[in-house]
Amino acid sequence: MKNFSFYSPTMIKFGEGSITKLNTILMGKYKRVLLHYGRGSIKKNGVYDGTIDELKKAGVKFFELGGVKPNPRLSLVREGIKIVKDNSIDLVLAVGGGSVIDSAKAIALGAATEKDIWDYFLGKERVKDALPVGVILTIPATGSEASMGTVITNEENSLKLSVNHDVLRPVFAIMDPTYTLSLPENQTFAGVMDILSHVFERYFTNTPNVDFTDYLCEGTIKSVIKNAYSLKKESQDYSARAEIMLAGTFAHNGLMGLGRQDDWASHIIAHQLSALYDTTHGVSLAIIFPAWMKYVYKDNLEIFNKFALNVFNISDAGKPKERVALEGIEKFQSFLMKIGLPTTLREGNIPRDEFFRMAEMATINGPIGALKVLNREDIINIYKLAE
Ligand code: NZQ
Ligand code: ZN
Secondary structure, X not given: OOOOOOOOOOEEEEOOOHHHHHHHHHOOOOOEEEEEEOOOHHXXXXXXXXXXXXXXXXXXXXXXXOOOOOOOEHHHHHHHHHHHHHOOOOEEEEEEXXXXXXXXXXXXXXXXXXXXXXXXXXXXXXXXXOOOEEEEEOOOOOOOOOOOEEEEEEOOOOEEEEEEOHHHOOOEXXXXXXXXXXXXXXHHHHHHHHHHHHHHHHHOOOOOOOHHHHHHHHHHHHHHHHHHHHHHHOOOOHHHHHHHHHHHHHOOOOHHHOOOOOOOHHHHXXXXXXXXXXXXXXXXXXXXXXXXXXHHHHHHHHHHHHHHHHHHOOOOOOOOHHHHHHHHHHHHHHHHHHOOOOOOOOOOOOOOOOHHHHHHHHOOOOOEOOOOOEOHHXXXXXXXXXX
16 A cells, blocks of 8 residues: 545535535635536526525625536636636635536636636646635536546647646535436436546556455445446436435545555546547546556456456356456446447547547656556557547
8 A cells, every 4th residue: 555645625515405504604704606507407407596595695795607518618717717806706616517616626726826727737837726616516427526626628729638736625515416316317327437437547556455445446336336227227216316426526535546556547548539529528438448448457457357356246267367357347348338328439429530649639748547557559559449
């Protein structure tokens, strides 16, 4: 196990009706709030009205900026920074999913500095401070409600980049599983894949002697798969929605990776699909992860063997480790197919003519990954395996 430090300050209010806690969280602490949201789902499902009631009860002055698109764009972040600075706002309140939360975090970062916000994403500036961000979560997926990251797309050059720093961890997250009942099926299962991928990025590691987090990861993966099948049968199953929502936060607040070397190559490879073709994040991961697994499993047969045995209960009687590992990967891919996610570029209707460019963008800061360090050629091979 590696040495680590763990910081997870986000206060979580979880469960049906937890929005009613918002006014007491805000009262006396924040005076001027930027309410940030997406393209309308919160106005259809009542989340917007519930939030406004609470803001009024808390007696805060609030400003609004809607219109965040999935794979959130830099231009709206710049607009938000201006509103926050012009109006001396002291809390950015994200009501939505990862895109809204990430946009809110970037606004909070940009509003606390005179430097250009994109320079932080390019690594030219070091993060020191950010305004507080609060979250009302409407889709379990990214874990951004408690994570240290924000991922923004610069629409001028199709670069999708992230900034990671503890000051970007939201101060509170209100998580009501009933808010997720209105999710369309494709978003529900894209979210499921994203949650699993956040566990995978930590689980598939070369770090030895990490039993505690091995078991946490395996238990989380099993629970997410079980409840995904429940939602495939019945989308209005509150218990299954609650299980997935809880898993989503803890899959990406750092807990699963304690003492381990993370990987993150698959995320970087998948981000290029979103940057060029606006592919939904979870869909791009469903396409890339099986290909990545098939490309790297021989570099750590032990962990892929363990994945097959402990997550999918595959029998290893009389089988070589390599076969067991491959059966685990096949089981995982067949799970994705059963919940209706595309697992190839072809099924995702993604063009197959930009592999070199995407591999170049993925390695903009050098080789990626840890279980197997990947260079441009490796990444092109993974895109080819995903065809
Ligand atoms: O635009 P609205 O109306 O909000 O609709 C959204 C959007 O169309 C809709 N939606 C959300 N909640 C809903 C709902 N529709 C009906 N009922 C509800 N309750 O779902 C669509 C997708 O929303 P989005 O926020 O884009 O989804 P997600 O949470 O998957 O966020 C994806 C973004 O987060 C980044 C991804 O790269 C991507 O840009 N990530 C952020 C991370 C982080 N900050 O830690 C880590 C992740 O790995 C990821 O990279
Ligand atoms: Zn992700």
